[in-house]
Amino acid sequence: MTLAPDTVNHQVRLAARPSGTPGPESWDHTSEPVGEPADGRFVVHISHISLDPAMRGWMNAGRSYIAPVEIGDVMRAGAAGEIVASQHPDFPVGQHVTGTFGVQSYAESDGRGVVRVDAGVAPLSTFLGTLGMTGLTAYFGLFDVGALKDGETVVVSGAAGAVGNAVGQLAKIKGCRVIGIAGGPQKCKWLVDELGFDAAIDYREGNINKSIRAAAPDGVDVFFDNVGGEILDAGLARLRRGGRVVLCGAISQYNAEGGMTGPANYMSLLVNRARMEGFVVFDYASRYGEAVTEMAGWLAEGRLTSHDHVVRGSVADFPDTLLQLFRGENTGKLVLQIAD
Amino acid sequence: MTLAPDTVNHQVRLAARPSGTPGPESWDHTSEPVGEPADGRFVVHISHISLDPAMRGWMNAGRSYIAPVEIGDVMRAGAAGEIVASQHPDFPVGQHVTGTFGVQSYAESDGRGVVRVDAGVAPLSTFLGTLGMTGLTAYFGLFDVGALKDGETVVVSGAAGAVGNAVGQLAKIKGCRVIGIAGGPQKCKWLVDELGFDAAIDYREGNINKSIRAAAPDGVDVFFDNVGGEILDAGLARLRRGGRVVLCGAISQYNAEGGMTGPANYMSLLVNRARMEGFVVFDYASRYGEAVTEMAGWLAEGRLTSHDHVVRGSVADFPDTLLQLFRGENTGKLVLQIAD
Numbered sequence: 238m239t240l241a242p243d244t245v246n247h248q249v250r251l252a253a254r255p256s257g258t259p260g261p262e263s264w265d266h267t268s269e270p271v272g273e274p275a276d277g278r279f280v281v282h283i284s285h286i287s288l289d290p291a292m293r294g295w296m297n298a299g300r301s302y303i304a305p306v307e308i309g310d311v312m313r314a315g316a317a318g319e320i321v322a323s324q325h326p327d328f329p330v331g332q333h334v335t336g337t338f339g340v341q342s343y344a345e346s347d348g349r350g351v352v353r354v355d356a357g358v359a360p361l362s363t364f365l366g367t368l369g370m371t372g373l374t375a376y377f378g379l380f381d382v383g384a385l386k387d388g389e390t391v392v393v394s395g396a397a398g399a400v401g402n403a404v405g406q407l408a409k410i411k412g413c414r415v416i417g418i419a420g421g422p423q424k425c426k427w428l429v430d431e432l433g434f435d436a437a438i439d440y441r442e443g444n445i446n447k448s449i450r451a452a453a454p455d456g457v458d459v460f461f462d463n464v465g466g467e468i469l470d471a472g473l474a475r476l477r478r479g480g481r482v483v484l485c486g487a488i489s490q491y492n493a494e495g496g497m498t499g500p501a502n503y504m505s506l507l508v509n510r511a512r513m514e515g516f517v518v519f520d521y522a523s524r525y526g527e528a529v530t531e532m533a534g535w536l537a538e539g540r541l542t543s544h545d546h547v548v549r550g551s552v553a554d555f556p557d558t559l560l561q562l563f564r565g566e567n568t569g570k571l572v573l574q575i576a577d
Numbered sequence: 578m579t580l581a582p583d584t585v586n587h588q589v590r591l592a593a594r595p596s597g598t599p600g601p602e603s604w605d606h607t608s609e610p611v612g613e614p615a616d617g618r619f620v621v622h623i624s625h626i627s628l629d630p631a632m633r634g635w636m637n638a639g640r641s642y643i644a645p646v647e648i649g650d651v652m653r654a655g656a657a658g659e660i661v662a663s664q665h666p667d668f669p670v671g672q673h674v675t676g677t678f679g680v681q682s683y684a685e686s687d688g689r690g691v692v693r694v695d696a697g698v699a700p701l702s703t704f705l706g707t708l709g710m711t712g713l714t715a716y717f718g719l720f721d722v723g724a725l726k727d728g729e730t731v732v733v734s735g736a737a738g739a740v741g742n743a744v745g746q747l748a749k750i751k752g753c754r755v756i757g758i759a760g761g762p763q764k765c766k767w768l769v770d771e772l773g774f775d776a777a778i779d780y781r782e783g784n785i786n787k788s789i790r791a792a793a794p795d796g797v798d799v800f801f802d803n804v805g806g807e808i809l810d811a812g813l814a815r816l817r818r819g820g821r822v823v824l825c826g827a828i829s830q831y832n833a834e835g836g837m838t839g840p841a842n843y844m845s846l847l848v849n850r851a852r853m854e855g856f857v858v859f860d861y862a863s864r865y866g867e868a869v870t871e872m873a874g875w876l877a878e879g880r881l882t883s884h885d886h887v888v889r890g891s892v893a894d895f896p897d898t899l900l901q902l903f904r905g906e907n908t909g910k911l912v913l914q915i916a917d
Contacts, residue, residue, distance in 0.1 A: 302848045470839070484847045499810070499839030507824045507855030508642045515847030 240280065240322045244271040247552040248341040251306045254298055257494040258563065263296070264312075264556050271343045279323035281334055281344045284576040285547075286555065287315035287365040288562050289399070290463070293491040302517045311339040312555070315370055317354070317361040318344075318576070328353070335364050340555045342575060359536065359543065366570030367403055367536065367543035368529055374485060374518045375403035376528045382516045383459040383483045390414045390453050392472055395463030396437065397424035399570035400485060404461050405434050406541050416452045418445070418468055420565045427568060432542070445471040459483065465490040466498055473502035473513075482506075482513035492563060544569025551575055580620065580662050584611040587892040588681040591646045594638055597834040598903060603636070604652075604896050611683045619663035621674055621684045624916040625887075626895065627655035627705040628902050629739070630803070633831040642857045651679040652895070655710055657694070657701040658684075658916070668693070675704050680895045682915060699876065699883065706910030707743055707876065707883035708869055714825060714858045715743035716868045722856045723799040723823045730754045730793050732812055735803030736777065737764035739910035740825060744801050745774050746881050756792045758785070758808055760905045767908060772882070785811040799823065805830040806838055813842035813853075822846075822853035832903060884909025891915055 245268050252265040274280050295306045295313050306313050316338035323330050328348050336351040338344035354364045366372060378400070379385050391408040395401040396417025405428065408415045417428040417437045425437035436452040438445065449457070449471055456477035462469050465487030472482065490497045506513055521528070535541035546567040548558050558573045585608050592605040614620050635646045635653050646653050656678035663670050668688050676691040678684035694704045706712060718740070719725050731748040735741040736757025745768065748755045757768040757777045765777035776792040778785065789797070789811055796817035802809050805827030812822065830837045846853055861868070875881035886907040888898050898913045 300848070302850075465844075484844065486847075487844055490844075497841045497844065499841040499843050501837045501839040503839050503843070503853070504805075504824065504827055504830075504837065504855070506853060507826075507857070508640070510642075510854075510856055510860060512852050512854035513843070513846060514850075514852035515844070516850055517847070520850060 240271055240273060244343065245269070246271045246341055246343040248311050248339070249552055249555045250311050251296060251308055253308065254296055258492045258560065259293070259296060259556070261556060265309075266553055274322050274324045274345055276324045278345055278347050279320050279325045279328045281316075281318040281336070281338060281346060282321045282576060283316045283318035283338055283342055283344060284574060285317040285361045285365055286340055286552075286573040286575060287370070288555075288559055288567075288571040288573060289315070289370075290486050290488040290491065290562060292559060293563070302519075311341050313337060314340045314555075315365055316340075316344070317364050333361060333364075335361075335369060340552060342552050358533065360545065362545035362547050362570065362572040362574070363536075363543040365572055366399060366545050367541065368533060370518060371399040371570050372403050372532050372543075373521065373525055373528055375400050375407055376532060377518055377521045377524070378483045378485050378516055379404050379407055379459070379461060381521070382514050383461060383481050385411060385413065385459055387412045388414075389458035390416070390455065390477070391459045391461065392416045392418065392449060392453060392457045392475075393461040393463070394418040394468045394472065395486070395488060396428055396434070397568050398463060398488075398565075399567075401461070401463050402428070402432060402544055402569055403541075406432060408459075409433050410535060410540055414453070416449070418449075418464070424568060432544075440468055446474055449475045456480070461485060462487070464488055465500075469500045470502045473500055473505040476505050476509045476511045478509050478511070480509055480511040482511065484513060484515040488563065546571045547574050548572070549574050580611055580613060584683065585609070586611045586681055586683040588651050588679070589892055589895045590651050591636060591648055593648065594636055598832045598900065599633070599636060599896070601896060605649075606893055614662050614664045614685055616664045618685055618687050619660050619665045619668045619670075621656075621658040621676070621678060621686060622661045622916060623656045623658035623678055623682055623684060624914060625657040625701045625705055626680055626892075626913040626915060627710070628895075628899055628907075628911040628913060629655070629710075630826050630828045630831060630902060632899060633903070642859075651681050653677060654680045654895075655705055656680075656684070657704050673701060673704075675701075675709060680892060682892050698873065700885065702885035702887050702910065702912040702914070703876075703883040705912055706739055706885050707881065708873060710858060711739040711910050712743050712872050712883075713861065713865055713868055715740050715747055716872060717858055717861045717864070718823045718825050718856055719744050719747055719799070719801060721861070722854050723801060723821050725751060725753065725799055727752045728754075729798035730756070730795065730817070731799045731801065732756045732758065732789060732793060732797045732815075733801040733803070734758045734808045734812065735826070735828060736768055736774070737908050738803060738828075738905075739907075741801075741803055742768070742772060742884055742909055743881075746772060748799075749773050750875060750880055754793070756789070758789075758804070764908060772884075780808055786814055789815045796820070801825060802827070804828055805840075809840045810842045813840055813845040816845055816849045816851045818849050818851070820849055820851040822851065824853060824855040828903065886911045887914050888912070889914050
């Protein structure tokens with residue numbers, strides 16, 4: 238199989254580093270022809286692009302856990318697709334794969350960091366979600382960093398988001414009391430009625446401190462934070478002795494133009510002999526296999542459900558779709574589907 | 578031996594909970610006669626009263642790691658003295674002891690929580706400092722919570738304070754590179770010239786972030802924080818991967834009337850897969866013995882020095898002496914000596 242000679246790769250590139258919320262001026266839309274792969278390489282036709290809060294951090298200059306996306310580069314993104322041309326024996330045409338392919342419609346690769354997936358097991362979006370980086374982030378954050386014990390009380394912020402809903406489901410599998418914090422009554426209803434959370438708190442309604450106290454009267458063992466800001470402060474205030482705060486993200490702060498706001502209640506860590514710890518899922522790469530196997534088993538048993546919020550469009554819809562994430566418009570894993 | 582019938586106990590009691598820095602209106606000065614102890618009890622003539630930043634927290638209402646001092650109660654304080662009357666077989670007259678005796682000149686006790694000390698080994702002030710709660714706080718905070726490894730880079734804030742200078746000395750014993758942060762050139766000179774710190778940073782001079790970078794170009798493994806505020810933020814910004822922030826105190830924040838300021842750089846914990854953890858030394862009570870034995874050995878070998886900043890006065894001088902602590906006027910362990 239060869240590529241059609243007029244195959245065009247549409248791309249979204251970082252045009253300028255944003256201050257605050259990334260607007261259209263942050264992006265360039267480019268296109269270029271797709272060539273045949275060289276020996277040992279292959280071409281992926283991308284069908285699904287993952288949208289993640291961490292993307293906002295990748296757009297900033299400076300030291301972080303991963304190099305920033307450079308101005309002019311194709312925006313970094315996890316993506317899934319099908320191999321359409323190959324000179325690589327291990328990655329034949331027709332194989333479905335996931336990888337950090339970027340915001341574009343075609344990607345060339347030598348296979349490093351690329352995962353072969355069985356599209357018969359689950360939709361490709363799920364390999365970006367529960368069976369991909371999202372699920373792995375929930376799994377290692379909750380079980381390793383959070384050191385969750387059966388029956389503990391877990392509060393997760395951003396609970397209707399990709400990682401958040403997976404965290405809650407995993408904690409329920411471990412027999413924990415699970416309280417989700419999310420924005421709006423619909424998401425809260427969804428968490429309790431559909432996902433089996435024990436309680437959900439709408440942070441837009443009422444006093445979040447009082448709400449956590451009511452939902453977790455004996456305090457919080459693990460606070461899994463995707464949000465930061467006032468919600469992190471509220472979680473800190475209700476920690477139990479020996480509690481763990483898992484720092485996974487701070488979506489409320491990523492677009493703050495005045496800089497991050499730190500948690501004023503951090504001395505609760507002293508009072509409660511508690512810890513707050515960050516992690517980066519890439520560090521667990523050697524254990525991805527065990528985690529995916531276990532989560533695939535739970536999926537097959539119906540104990541874990543992948544909630545993929547799929548937006549259909551083209552590569553050019555990436556900038557607007559990313560803003561949906563920061564406006565909290567997604568329920569579950571936000572994925573941009575650009576091909577069937 | 579019996580007490581002289583006219584023996585008077587002078588006391589400082591909490592009169593009102595302060596907002597901000599505790600002024601004279603926070604305190605009542607009382608006196609009452611000292612009676613003979615009942616069976617199973619004894620009377621201590623207090624000679625040394627410990628002054629600790631934590632005292633400010635004890636003056637606040639509300640949930641903490643220890644109950645607040647109630648209005649009208651004698652102010653809580655660690656203290657040392659000599660038994661002058663006893664109906665307790667294990668605590669004879671003439672025995673020197675330390676305990677939470679409060680800000681007063683005499684205390685009656687049944688022996689619970691009271692430690693017998695050998696005044697021939699070290700001055701009584703040292704049993705409140707390096708061989709008391711101060712040294713134990715440094716020891717368990719650095720070695721247990723901080724999980725210090727030989728040869729790592731340690732930064733300690735409030736380095737010229739009681740716990741801070743002990744932390745630095747303990748880290749030097751373990752072959753670490755030690756950087757102290759303190760206020761003023763004299764304290765900094767003292768840390769380097771007298772205590773053997775590798776570097777000292779005067780937080781009042783220049784840019785603290787740049788100073789830490791210069792002193793610890795490869796980053797910080799353990800940041801032992803007694804101070805909070807901008808200094809904690811600066812430490813967070815320079816953490817190495819896998820770094821540990823030990824939360825021991827936040828003296829810069831205790832008198833802040835607008836509430837605590839949280840560390841804006843807390844997401845450095847995520848970037849660096851680092852943790853921030855609080856502790857309360859009382860949790861290590863079952864291991865005090867091993868720690869004191871080890872530190873007493875280092876003292877005897879001259880590898881560890883106890884720096885006791887002794888202010889001579891009376892019980893009534895407690896309120897002013899406490900303010901010296903918050904103004905950073907002490908070098909080493911601040912102790913009010915009220916008797917020989």
